[in-house]
Amino acid sequence: MTKDDLQVALSRLTKETTYSVYTAVSNILDHLEPQESQMAVLKVAILRNFTVDPLIPVIKGEIASAGFYPMIQLGGYDTIAQEVFDSQSALYVTQPDLVFVFQWLEILAPEFVTRFPSLSHTQVNDEIDRVLNMLSQFITAMRQHTNVPVVVNNFLLPCHSAFGILDVQSEQYQTHAILKLNLDLLRCFKKFHDVYLIDYMSLMMRIGSEQCVDERYWQIGRAPLGRNVLIPLGQEYGKFVRALCGKARKCLVLDCDNVLWGGILGEEGLNNIKLGAAFPGSCYQSFQREILNLHDRGVILALCSKNNEQDVLEVLRDHPDMLLRENNFSTWQINWGDKASNLMRIAQELNIGLDSIVFVDDSQFECDLVRKRLPQVAVLQLASDPSSFSAALNAKAYFDMLIFSEEDKKRNQMYRDQSIRKSLNVSAGSIEEYLISLEMVAQIGIVNEATIARVAQLTQKTNQFNLTTRRYCEGDIGMMQAAGADIFYLKLRDRVSDMGLVGVAIAKYSGQQAEIDTFLLSCRVLGRRVEEAFLAQILYYAKARRNCSSVLGCYYSTKKNQQVADFYGRMGFRLTAKTELKSDWEFALGENYFLTPACIKVNTDEPKDGK
Amino acid sequence: MKISEDKLKQVLADVFGIDVKTINDASSVDTVAEWDSLRHLNLVLALEQQFDIVLSGEQTVQILNYPLIKIVLEELGIDFICAK
Numbered sequence: 209m210t211k212d213d214l215q216v217a218l219s220r221l222t223k224e225t226t227y228s229v230y231t232a233v234s235n236i237l238d239h240l241e242p243q244e245s246q247m248a249v250l251k252v253a254i255l256r257n258f259t260v261d262p263l264i265p266v267i268k269g270e271i272a273s274a275g276f277y278p279m280i281q282l283g284g285y286d287t288i289a290q291e292v293f294d295s296q297s298a299l300y301v302t303q304p305d306l307v308f309v310f311q312w313l314e315i316l317a318p319e320f321v322t323r324f325p326s327l328s329h330t331q332v333n334d335e336i337d338r339v340l341n342m343l344s345q346f347i348t349a350m351r352q353h354t355n356v357p358v359v360v361n362n363f364l365l366p367c368h369s370a371f372g373i374l375d376v377q378s379e380q381y382q383t384h385a386i387l388k389l390n391l392d393l394l395r396c397f398k399k400f401h402d403v404y405l406i407d408y409m410s411l412m413m414r415i416g417s418e419q420c421v422d423e424r425y426w427q428i429g430r431a432p433l434g435r436n437v438l439i440p441l442g443q444e445y446g447k448f449v450r451a452l453c454g455k456a457r458k459c460l461v462l463d464c465d466n467v468l469w470g471g472i473l474g475e476e477g478l479n480n481i482k483l484g485a486a487f488p489g490s491c492y493q494s495f496q497r498e499i500l501n502l503h504d505r506g507v508i509l510a511l512c513s514k515n516n517e518q519d520v521l522e523v524l525r526d527h528p529d530m531l532l533r534e535n536n537f538s539t540w541q542i543n544w545g546d547k548a549s550n551l552m553r554i555a556q557e558l559n560i561g562l563d564s565i566v567f568v569d570d571s572q573f574e575c576d577l578v579r580k581r582l583p584q585v586a587v588l589q590l591a592s593d594p595s596s597f598s599a600a601l602n603a604k605a606y607f608d609m610l611i612f613s614e615e616d617k618k619r620n621q622m623y624r625d626q627s628i629r630k631s632l633n634v635s636a637g638s639i640e641e642y643l644i645s646l647e648m649v650a651q652i653g654i655v656n657e658a659t660i661a662r663v664a665q666l667t668q669k670t671n672q673f674n675l676t677t678r679r680y681c682e683g684d685i686g687m688m689q690a691a692g693a694d695i696f697y698l699k700l701r702d703r704v705s706d707m708g709l710v711g712v713a714i715a716k717y718s719g720q721q722a723e724i725d726t727f728l729l730s731c732r733v734l735g736r737r738v739e740e741a742f743l744a745q746i747l748y749y750a751k752a753r754r755n756c757s758s759v760l761g762c763y764y765s766t767k768k769n770q771q772v773a774d775f776y777g778r779m780g781f782r783l784t785a786k787t788e789l790k791s792d793w794e795f796a797l798g799e800n801y802f803l804t805p806a807c808i809k810v811n812t813d814e815p816k817d818g819k
Numbered sequence: 820m821k822i823s824e825d826k827l828k829q830v831l832a833d834v835f836g837i838d839v840k841t842i843n844d845a846s847s848v849d850t851v852a853e854w855d856s857l858r859h860l861n862l863v864l865a866l867e868q869q870f871d872i873v874l875s876g877e878q879t880v881q882i883l884n885y886p887l888i889k890i891v892l893e894e895l896g897i898d899f900i901c902a903k
Contacts (some may be wrong), residue, residue, distance in 0.1 A: 226865070226868060226869055227864050227865045227868045227869070228829070228830040228833040228834055228865035228868075228869055230835055231833050231834045231836075231858075231861050231865060232832070232834075232836065235833075235835070235836025235853075236835075236836065238836070239836070243860075261857055262860060262861060262864055265861065275902070276833075422874050424879070428876070429860075430859075435864045435867045435868050438864065439868075536860035608847070777890070
């Protein structure tokens with residue numbers, strides 16, 4: 209792949225803004241080295257508590273369209289705390305330029321979202337405080353290690369509120385609680401510098417919340433974003449990228465005929481152009497109002513029109529229904545020359561780059577010409593229906609800015625140079641406190657009729673935290689059990705939710721030696737030290753129930769399980785053999801007990817009804 | 820809805836990052852290296868968006884090769900025109 213392939217795909221994206229073209233751009237980027245792209249690299253770290261993978265191609269496409277080569281560091285599923293409190297986590301080590309935090313409220317506070325009527329008023333307020341405190345702690349921790357901008361989302365109102373038509377009638381119900389939470393989020397972030405809110409609530413209201421959430425993908429893989437929201441949402445992140453990286457545009461250059469008024473001035477004359485209180489003239493007035501808003505926000509206005517200059521000036525000065533007047537425009541090129549040359553003159557006169565300009569015209573010919581000759585100019589081609597103009601201009605958000613002054617930019621650089629790092633003591637303490645606060649309870653037992661299906665399923669599905677990746681069906685498990693092996697399951701719940709059966713381990717015995725044939729955990733429960741609790745139990749069982757003196761473990765390397773290559777080593781096993789594809793380990797069960805971490809309470813009682 | 824088969828092939832080409840000319844009735848999860856579970860999800864999203872359809876959960880996991888994709892899309896009301 210070459211940079212030309214990328215440019216062709218990006219140009220295709222402007223005309224055909226579909227999900228498949230975003231994936232095409234993303235695929236090209238995967239096969240293009242940063243230096244070959246000849247674009248500056250933009251490193252974005254993503255922290256998330258739900259599955260955001262479908263959104264990534266859109267975000268990458270938007271970053272590339274903004275002129276940067278995207279490098280995305282995708283954080284683990286629901287491991288935000290672990291990553292922000294660990295000064296050595298990939299989040300900090302990769303030194304990102306931006307951090308995006310994605311949080312789905314149903315995962316942060318499940319009862320609040322799905323069982324609101326069961327909560328008392330106090331419990332509701334406690335939940336709101338808990339969420340805010342947690343987010344506050346996350347950002348505090350982040351700010352100890354990095355000063356780059358952080359973008360966090362607010363929360364949607366549910367499609368169907370907890371109390372139905374009653375819900376919105378009082379402050380004590382769910383609608384108000386979520387609105388309050390969103391407002392409090394803003395107050396919470398204001399304590400920090402460069403933390404920004406991305407407004408999921410408004411965006412999804414605009415599209416329609418029923419269109420935005422996909423129940424199927426939520427159930428299958430905790431991926432709630434529906435197909436109709438992926439592009440608008442990815443583009444919204446694109447707006448933040450442009451605003452934060454100096455790519456916000458500065459100047460709006462407008463054509464006149466059929467843009468600022470209906471009709472051709474040169475043919476119809478000042479008195480016959482459509483502009484006024486009546487339709488369709490009212491559409492053009494609305495559009496002029498939007499343009500005035502941009503002017504008041506600090507955007508430079510200019511005109512580029514094929515007309516006699518005097519005719520246009522007459523309209524600007526004398527037409528009673530014009531809202532835009534001569535003094536709103538910083539400059540203009542009104543002549544019969546080609547528009548590309550005119551735009552270059554405007555850029556020169558205003559002393560701005562062509563990449564600061566947005567050009568608006570209704571003519572396919574003019575737009576194509578400018579696109580071809582001046583690719584740095586953003587071209588907005590208006591459709592024939594003037595009632596669509598305002599929305600078209602606002603949707604692109606070319607000019608959106610966030611306050612990020614020159615002083616702020618310099619401050620970031622200074623901190624980066626000084627490499628401030630927090631001591632490990634503080635980080636470890638914070639992780640431990642957080643894990644204890646989860647009040648985790650693990651139930652570990654031997655597989656039975658009620659659990660065998662799920663146990664087999666996990667051996668077939670789990671790829672990442674899986675030491676040997678051996679796939680078993682229920683029959684295999686039955687046979688191993690009959691032959692004397694112990695097949696353990698682990699169920700986990702914490703104060704927030706019950707995750708169900710999430711761990712499987714298989715121990716085979718031969719004389720005084722135990723061998724761990726299988727050891728795996730669902731990726732949903734990584735980063736919580738659950739694996740330590742599970743391993744502790746297996747070792748205890750091997751010694752106390754099976755009279756073993758040593759336990760063997762092995763690791764088979766695959767593309768997906770690299771994160772556990774050193775697992776047994778970290779747990780205190782001794783390496784006995786190692787090849788490129790496999791490593792063997794041993795643990796001597798002498799007095800060396802393996803301790804369950806304090807943050808997890810382990811139950812091994814077999815429940816009476818076998819569930 | 821009448822759709823040219825080329826348009827369908829282009830969606831697969833974009834999602835998997837492969838040459839559109841290599842897509843034919845033999846294309847499947849087993850024969851296309853880039854067709855992994857993550858890209859399969861992207862494929863479903865792209866097809867739904869491109870052709871304005873909704874696949875059931877079952878159909879989502881059924882469309883593991885090119886002929887099956889056409890069959891499921893036809894079930895959802897799409898008529899394919901081949902450029903012959």
